[in-house]
Amino acid sequence: MTYKFNCEEEPMPTGHVMMAMSLDGFVARKDHSLDWLNKQPASGEDHGFNVFMDSIDVLVMGTGSLKTVLGFGEWPYSKPVVVLSQSMTTEDLPDHLRTRIEFSTETPQELWKTLDQRGFNRVYVDGGAVVQSFIKAGYVQDMKITIVPILLGDGIRIFGQNGGDIDLDLISATPFPSGMVDLDYSVKNE
Template sequence: MITGHVFIATSLDGFIARSDGDIAWLLERDDPAEDHGYDDFIADIDVIMMGRGTFEKMRAVRPWPYHRPVVVLSSTLTRSDLSEDLLDKVRVANFSPEEAMRMLQSEGHRKVYIDGGLLIQSFLKAGLIADMVITSVPVLLGEGRRLFGSIPADISLRHEQTKSFPSGLVQSHYRIEA
């Protein structure tokens, strides 16, 4: 059975980026001395699925930071939009969340990291997220790109654990209740 998993940071008021996509506020708070659990999280992931916006932010980062296959869900990007060095690392697909998960399951994948605000929202609406690790950064942005959008019905969560860090970050793990 394939499952979707979220590992993301937000401002205290629930934004994942400023309105223009800027995440400098997040990078300024990153303390390399603190282990926020990303390495342990990603070690158990088979494939990363990200939205176009997240890919656009990451596409120029070198060295390429991902050591898992990446699938970008987009209705506007194509393989020809990828740089030569990413052709064997990134795949672009124009699928619904359900179609994308069926494709990945048929390829033998079991745990998928879902990354990007709109993508996370669409996967939540489709019932394809098993759990979420959300790290709150102690900053108020006032406006920007929200992690969560409107949903057709309540989504019940079960709190698994919360950790706080000396930097002020607070990380909570929630399981989606079926």
């Protein structure tokens, strides 16, 4: 299988991933819980999330990620959010979020064209299954993965079956006193 990344004949938005991952490759527990992240002594460490959020135009996530974020209490995003879902609608949201979140049943390819038509250039792709589908579609340009020093043993993987190799270039590796390591990769173009 050949992947096309940022092809010149298809000027489209660029996809960017920023996620924390356990050392054994999980982004959440099977129930989408992120409680394991709260165990990390990372106070005062700047992993660049605010700068990253300032650089993006829109977030795309799945229903699992949405349900997890809704459990945080306060909505953490000021940017538009598109949730890929076959089952949820705005009626499932609290009233104060119904104008801040939209749902889509489009494929990654269809959504990418829609985002391009709406003028969204930098897309934050979030959530295990969504990240996997957008990588497979060839829409992820770069990834910042924070490796968290914990072994979960089971959960939701950030990467699944690809159907072929996806080559990456390591841009930087930054260790932190907490034991976390930020790995910045660009996805190689075919």
